[in-house]
Amino acid sequence: MERTFIAVKPDGVQRGLCGEIIKRFEQRGFRLVAAKFLQASEDHMKKHYLDLKDKPFYNGLCKYMSTGPILAMVWEGQNIVKLGRVMLGETNPADSKPGSIRGDLCIDIGRNIIHGSDTLENAKAEIDLWFKAEELVSYTPCAQPWLYE
Ligand code: IDP
Ligand code: MG
Numbered sequence: 001m002e003r004t005f006i007a008v009k010p011d012g013v014q015r016g017l018c019g020e021i022i023k024r025f026e027q028r029g030f031r032l033v034a035a036k037f038l039q040a041s042e043d044h045m046k047k048h049y050l051d052l053k054d055k056p057f058y059n060g061l062c063k064y065m066s067t068g069p070i071l072a073m074v075w076e077g078q079n080i081v082k083l084g085r086v087m088l089g090e091t092n093p094a095d096s097k098p099g100s101i102r103g104d105l106c107i108d109i110g111r112n113i114i115h116g117s118d119t120l121e122n123a124k125a126e127i128d129l130w131f132k133a134e135e136l137v138s139y140t141p142c143a144q145p146w147l148y149e
């Protein structure tokens with residue numbers, strides 16, 4: 001089992017898309033392990049997006065991410081880092097296929113409503129940045145044997 005960090009960005013929260021996004025991960029069969037609703041500081045977002053610090057959009061991105069509440073979540077499941085990225089679609093919604101979250105629900109690369117970890121290593125680092133170990137809940141969902149062979 002893998003874990004990934006998924007966040008509904010401030011634009012997704014303002015547009016009332018938290019429920020739709022949670023629904024997609026639940027219906028796929030993934031398990032919610034942790035969630036919190038918070039407004040992140042610009043400093044926190046600068047840590048989260050540190051790998052993009054040389055990009056021209058870095059400052060604007062960190063500012064936009066700190067201007068409103070975020071729904072931060074940890075989801076678990078087999079191969080979830082990769083499958084989560086497929087569910088999100090491409091970074092640019094214009095390149096995202098219909099059926100993906102970004103392909104269905106947003107238009108602009110700078111307002112692409114959702115974050116998802118891109119590698120297992122980054123998922124671990126992002127989960128550590130956003131959550132304390134005791135905030136992650138372990139349980140066995142009753143559908144487990146109906147989801148996995
Ligand atoms: P990802 O969110 O699909 O992993 P990254 O390349 O890691 O994409 O970029 C992080 C975020 O930075 C994107 O989700 C998007 O919000 C923003 N971003 C990426 N490229 C651009 C751009 O060219 N203009 C404005 N914002 C961008
Ligand atoms: Mg990324």
